[in-house]
Structures are given as structure tokens and as C-alpha cells.
Amino acid sequence: MSFQQIQSSFIDYIRDPSHPLPVDTDTRHMQVYRELFFNNVEGFVGNAMPVLKSLYEEPDWLALVQTFFAEHDCRTPIFVEIAGEFLDFLVNEYEPGSADPPFMLELAHYEYLELQVAVTRDNPVFVRLDIIAAQDRLVLSPLARVAQYAYEVQHIGPDYRPTEPASQPQYFCVYRDDMHEVEFLSLAPLTAQVLNVLADGRGWQISELTEWCKANFPSLDVSMIEQGILPLLTQMAQKGIIRKLIA
CATH class of the missing domain: 3.90.930.50 (Outer Surface Protein A; domain 3)
Structure with missing residues (x-):
């Protein structure tokens, strides 16, 4: 297996643990990596959109962020722009479910504007x-x-x-x-x-x-x-x- 294939399998598992474990790894160690990445992403999305997060039960919120984490290809590694990627995911890729409020997109957009205004030079x-x-x-x-x-x-x-x-x-x-x-x-x-x-x-x-x-x-x-x-x-x-x- 090439290095690129190993790297791809590593990333796939971190994003979604339903994928096979990478070669020469184990669940316990991979879970450490996965929690580190996921918690960083969830933390920034939650801090950027605290009102939206407050409207969900914790399992529903974590499931929403997990779907974003697993399915959306972020175009930037900059944490301050992750909220924009999350908004893009909600608008263009996500199919709302019963746990999602009808105003989800507008509230997410409003909170993203607040973040933009706060960090713009x-x-x-x-x-x-x-x-x-x-x-x-x-x-x-x-x-x-x-x-x-x-x-x-x-x-x-x-x-x-x-x-x-x-x-x-x-x-x-x-x-x-x-x-x-x-x-x-x-x-x-x-x-x-x-x-x-x-x-x-x-x-x-x-x-x-x-x-x-x-x-x-x-x-x-x-x-x-x-x-x-x-x-x-x-x-x-x-x-x-x-x-x-x-x-």
C-alpha cells in the first residue's frame, strides 16, 4: 500500500469511523486522533454559532457536526473560516431533519455575520x-x-x-x-x-x-x-x- 493510500485511509477513518481502520493501527489510538480533530472542529463551530447550538439536544448537535465533519470538504485549514464552511455545508449539502429548526439557515447566517464583523480588519x-x-x-x-x-x-x-x-x-x-x-x-x-x-x-x-x-x-x-x-x-x-x- 502506498503512502498516499495509507494517508487517505487514516483521514477517512478520522472523519468517519465506519471506514476500516488504517493498516497497523488500533481503535484505541485512532480514537484519540479522531477525538482531537472532531473536538477542535465542533468547538469552533459551537463557539461561532452559540445560539444555534443552544437549540439542540447534545446528541442531535453532535450528530449534525459529525455529518459536516464526515461529508464536507473544507477548502481552508484556517479555524476562523470553519464557520463559513459549516454555513456552506448547511446551505448546499445538508438535508434538514426533524431536529432542525425551520430558521436554521437564517440563524446560522446571522451568527456567521457576527463572526465576520468581529474578525474583519x-x-x-x-x-x-x-x-x-x-x-x-x-x-x-x-x-x-x-x-x-x-x-x-x-x-x-x-x-x-x-x-x-x-x-x-x-x-x-x-x-x-x-x-x-x-x-x-x-x-x-x-x-x-x-x-x-x-x-x-x-x-x-x-x-x-x-x-x-x-x-x-x-x-x-x-x-x-x-x-x-x-x-x-x-x-x-x-x-x-x-x-x-x-x-
């Missing part, structure tokens, strides 16, 4: 500002993410497990503040759309955003848009959600 090209000038080119902060969900993911926990989506779409911004704390902000639909536009990174001036809002929200009163866009942007800028592009 700031970018000096995007400058913090409190007062917005007409010529400023505005962008979404690299420390902010905007999302839309059907469920009220911000309230979900052991004591609140909705079985149906909310009556209206839920718009959120997850961002890191000046104290390096991850914060959550519920958004109105217009605010969420404006932040999504700013996420393209090109840099938008107030006049451009005003015209964009007029074109995309024709049912809104023009004067309301013209009078409301600056206060809205200023509020977002003061929270650090909007930055000025200087490059």
Missing part, C-alpha cells in the same frame, strides 16, 4: 466621519454587513423558537463600533436598500443617492426623500456604519 481607505459634505464619496464600512431575513433572528434563543416567518421581512445591519463591540441594528427597508447600494464600494455622493432613491422608490414623496436622506446618512455615519472613501 479595518481598512484605512475608508475614513470615519460624523458630518457629511456634499462632495464626500460614501461607502459601507468594511466592519458592517447588511442582511434580510424572514425570521426575527435577533430574538431567537432557547425561550423563543418561531415556527413561522415574521409578517414582514426583517432587515438588519451587524457592525463593529468604536469600542470593538459587535452591534445589531434593525433597519427600515429604505435604509437597508441604501446601505446595500453603498456596499458596492465605488463611493456615492449624497446627490447620487438622492436620485437613486427617487428612481427606485417612486411611491415615496420626493420632498421626503430630499429632506430625509442627509439625516439618515448622518445617523449611519455617526454609528460608523457609513465611511468616506479617500482613495
